[in-house]
Amino acid sequence: MATRALIFDFDGTLADTEAAVLRSWQEMFAEHGAELPLDVWHTVIGTQNTATTMFKLLAEQAENVDPESLRPAMRARVHELLAEDGPRDGVLDYLEEAAHHGLALGIASSSSSTWVHGQLARLGLAHHFTAVETGDRHNPKPDPDTYLAALRTLGVPAEEALAFEDSPHGVSAAKAAGIPTIAIPNPITAPLDFAKADLVLPSFTTTTLTKLLQYFSQ
Known part of the structure; x- marks a missing residue:
């Protein structure tokens, strides 16, 4: 047919775009002394659960994480990474x-x-x-x-x-x-x-x- x-x-x-988004999350985890396992990232690719899952994981590894205060910097970093792509x-x-x-x-x-x-x-x-x-x-x-x-x-x-x-x-x-x-x-x-x-x-x-x-x- x-x-x-x-x-x-x-x-x-x-x-x-996923490479830029992943990199921005990895950088954020590193800034808080935490690590983002790639196998966890794989579970959310293609869904709408990325931010929720990542912030939950970050909160489990780092203290005093406020997702709302981090979102603007996350968005800005992603756009910065994508600017020339x-x-x-x-x-x-x-x-x-x-x-x-x-x-x-x-x-x-x-x-x-x-x-x-x-x-x-x-x-x-x-x-x-x-x-x-x-x-x-x-x-x-x-x-x-x-x-x-x-x-x-x-x-x-x-x-x-x-x-x-x-x-x-x-x-x-x-x-x-x-x-x-x-x-x-x-x-x-x-x-x-x-x-x-x-x-x-x-x-x-x-x-x-x-x-x-x-x-x-x-």
Whole structure:
């Protein structure tokens, strides 16, 4: 069946924002004489539980931690780290190919609308996407709601879409929505289990979108 739409996760998939967020948390833990285990970080990737889980863990390791007083510095540090970063390698080529094929484009993210729209504007990508569904408007991943909402907005059935994800939680969400799913892990998520994905690629540069569409139309 021909593909009519592509739906992308945002953080870690279209742009490697997760590296900056992880680094900012690691720095905060270190400032308080604590350590952030990477295996704990892996459990929250692709969900909306990052800040809650991290602050709880930090409070267990350090005394007198006030999450609300730390949030502004956290946000500022993340934006500082992201200032010069662009989309992941190959993303722009995929978006150009998608336009050539006349495909509808959407985003399904567990992050907030403010964050995703702000980052899309920073990256100059906003005009590509008809649907931007986020975790503050729908149940976040691993629930399928953001993907189901994107399908509704795009007017495309699940079997005529492809999803792109970088985390197992995201893959679970897309598959629960019935969408064939390609996992393209980033350096942080690469060691995780992507057995549920229909296809796993090392990067967007591994193959062209045209070849990928041919693969899924067989």
